[in-house]
Amino acid sequence: MPETQPTRSDTTQPGKPRLAVKLLDERMRDFLPRYATQGSAGMDLRALLDAPLTLEPGQCELVHTGLAIHIGDPGLAGMILPRSGLGHKHGIVLGNLVGLIDSDYQGELMISTWNRGSTTFVLEPFERLAQYVLVPVVQAELQVVETFEASLRGENGFGSSGRH
């Protein structure tokens, strides 16, 4: 009898990192970020608000998440990215475009929330506002040199290879 192969749906990621999370507001206990599906790249972050927050066109506000996540491994980083639906349909993106979370950061995750659209948007308390993606990081060491080894591209950039 051949050994049963695990199906795609019951394979779990080996060595999944465990991240320490602090609840800075007890209300977040019911709203812990999670992967919506087995294949989700990000966990949704919710807005910790006491009341709806009105964002006029062009307005940008720092929104609390009530969570602190200590990654603790310099080989990893967190990224806060917009949600596609909010960004495309409602113009709700990030004031810093992308949030980069250092592995040694222990403070509250904050979401710079920018209404880049042309209509007023009302953000509801605990609405899923952005997503948190854990990514691998390689820290480099810089070595000052006078010349580089020749490469095919050399110093050509910024569209040097044409458009089509």
Ligand SMILES: O=c1ccn([C@H]2C[C@H](O)[C@@H](COP(=O)(O)OP(=O)(O)OP(=O)(O)O)O2)c(=O)[nH]1
């Ligand atoms: O959207 C974001 C971006 C950053 N941070 C936190 C985590 C990150 O580790 C820290 C510093 O971010 P960054 O280095 O991008 O900002 P900075 O302006 O360079 O601040 P600092 O001088 O503290 O490094 O702020 C957030 O909570 N949300």
Ligand SMILES: [Mg+2]
């Ligand atoms: Mg910095």
